[in-house]
Amino acid sequence: MPAAILVVEDEPAIQELLALNLEHAGHSVLRARDAEQAAKLVRHALPDLILLDWMLPGQSGAAFARDLRRDERTKQVPIIMLTARGQEQDKVAGLDAGADDYVTKPFSPRELLARIKAVLRRRAPQRTEEPAEVGGLRLDPATHRVTADSRNLELGPTEFRLLHFLMTHPERVHSRAQLLDRVWGDHVFLEERTVDVHIRRLRKALEPTGHNRLIETVRGSGYRLAAMPTSEV
Amino acid sequence: MPAAILVVEDEPAIQELLALNLEHAGHSVLRARDAEQAAKLVRHALPDLILLDWMLPGQSGAAFARDLRRDERTKQVPIIMLTARGQEQDKVAGLDAGADDYVTKPFSPRELLARIKAVLRRRAPQRTEEPAEVGGLRLDPATHRVTADSRNLELGPTEFRLLHFLMTHPERVHSRAQLLDRVWGDHVFLEERTVDVHIRRLRKALEPTGHNRLIETVRGSGYRLAAMPTSEV
DNA sequence: TGATCGCGTGACAATTTGGTTACGGAATCG
DNA sequence: CGATTCCGTAACCAAATTGTCACGCGATCA
Structure with missing residues (x-):
């Protein structure tokens, strides 16, 4: 299931790597270098999922995630956080901030795609609509x-x-x-x-x-x- | 949601630490030191979730996970793997072997409990043994x-x-x-x-x-x- | 009253979607 | 180990669905 994924990552090399992997898996990719850019893109068109680097210049990933969760329109968009290896507190804080999952850098493409797929599926049936x-x-x-x-x-x-x-x-x-x-x-x-x-x-x-x-x-x-x-x- | 959790871990100190945390959160804990013991326990009574150390004496955690996935009765039991920090291939191999998630040692109790909760929630409603x-x-x-x-x-x-x-x-x-x-x-x-x-x-x-x-x-x-x-x- | 406009209707070709079969490989059973 | 069952995928086929069009009729308006 191809999805529109927003990648928020300031390091160009990593952003490129992520984008390549995602596109190769059939997803379409939007890119942002910081929270501000990301916010603009999100306002314009809701992505199906957001890949969010924890360490960002300016507003931190966690703060941005919290913002997203507060906004009614973006509340439902799943977030996967990218954290540096072994930053245990970060993971907890990330989950607290509303992230659905996280992946540690350096990441395995396979694991990344697996987690994306899992998160997308988990989100899908959540709309319990009334008759x-x-x-x-x-x-x-x-x-x-x-x-x-x-x-x-x-x-x-x-x-x-x-x-x-x-x-x-x-x-x-x-x-x-x-x-x-x-x-x-x-x-x-x-x-x-x-x-x-x-x-x-x-x-x-x-x-x-x-x-x-x-x-x-x-x-x-x-x-x-x-x-x-x-x-x- | 209290659950029956099987902890498979050979290091006594870590096993104890895990058990304390889990019990403090209201779960009931079964313990095994190796795959053989674990297999025996599983045969006797299905746990709701298995916390599985990757490095075990004798049969490895991965091999054990694969066995569990092969067996019809244990196929559905969620597995969370415990891996040493930064063993990236291990994580991928673990997911391949059928783990639902993994936690790196040293682990944060909070993260561990969060992941357990998530995995259990995902699995929850399919536990009926009624005809x-x-x-x-x-x-x-x-x-x-x-x-x-x-x-x-x-x-x-x-x-x-x-x-x-x-x-x-x-x-x-x-x-x-x-x-x-x-x-x-x-x-x-x-x-x-x-x-x-x-x-x-x-x-x-x-x-x-x-x-x-x-x-x-x-x-x-x-x-x-x-x-x-x-x-x- | 003649010219337009808006919409209902039936037909059609292209595209999607699901049904079905076949096949190779893995797992299981004697 | 051989035989057999089971499984996931690919390929092919049939059916359903979809977007457009052309035509006609009644309403609207100059």
Whole structure:
């Protein structure tokens, strides 16, 4: 599983070594030389994982880690600390500061990659999301099931995500651009009409349950999931 | 979370130090001076975790770890290795041999306890020895038997554990990565497709009993064991 | 009223994803 | 040790999914 990894390391040679190893394993790498640079990058785009040198010029790695943990948006990003060999207190302090793991320098590429993989996996299932319920519909992320009056619906992955988003933000008009951002991810470049097609597919899937009319079109603006469908006439 | 921890360490002073720390943290401690003693203890009663010195008289810690990983019953018991400071290859070899983590001597009690806690937390919910029953299926960990309507199923070790995990976590979608973690152990590095093949083998084994369709594919997400198979559309 | 615009709809080709089989190697069993 | 089972991976195939388009219809507006 390729991931976006931010490497925060002031020593150019080590940074390069890290980047090479990570890229060779298929990850994409962002680099920063100090906490300040790193903070800027993080603000711009959340990485999947941060490799953080303990000894940094300026703000220390530990302080930076603490900052990250304090910020609501970066709270969840796993951190692996790089410490000098045998700095025992550092390790403890690092774990205290919120690091998920640490690797000692000089590091073995294999171990580094192993730990990265382990941390990423451990993080993955942590989002325990609650089932959503709107109208007669029920969607459970954990079981990945959608039921309408005890009837089971079959949805493709995208339709599932789309419906999930709508159900967690009901009664509100979402533009096509917003939906592309929130459901597909803000890095994709797709035609806005694509949304129409998926809305159509969703409606079609809902149809046999009688819960169509749930997704309403707001002409000129976008779509909305109505908790209580507008009665006709 | 008090746990039963087996400490394998030949140096009496260190063993004592470890035991004191662990007991002070509420764990119960079993002690062994070498691999042979340890093997005997493990056979008698499975510990929740093994603290294993790398340098042991007689059989080395690495060899012992490998043995543990080979044995079906001890395969899942997490191992934390104790290595001398700075023995970098040892660490890698230890992880290869199946260790879940390592701690370098001299160790900080705080770090040790933190790592133990982390490893235990990762492993926690999979410790049931109760027979599981889902659909018409029954799986008994004690007798290592799987029966479907009084028909007996022949499963390989991996398929058995896979089915066991699914049956103890039914209705929930598990990604391939999650399954690798929970069924194989998070120290292994396998292709995700491997899961597919084992799922296939499981389904095949289930087939003659009529209890196929029990394991459902959730496209784009993973697999799920359905308590009540989805009625056809 | 004619021109546009917005959206529903069905079709399509390309891409993903999962199912299935085959195979070599390791481990296990007689 | 031979035979056999078990396992992980690669390769190939079938099916599902996806993003786009073209077409048509009703609404909107000048």
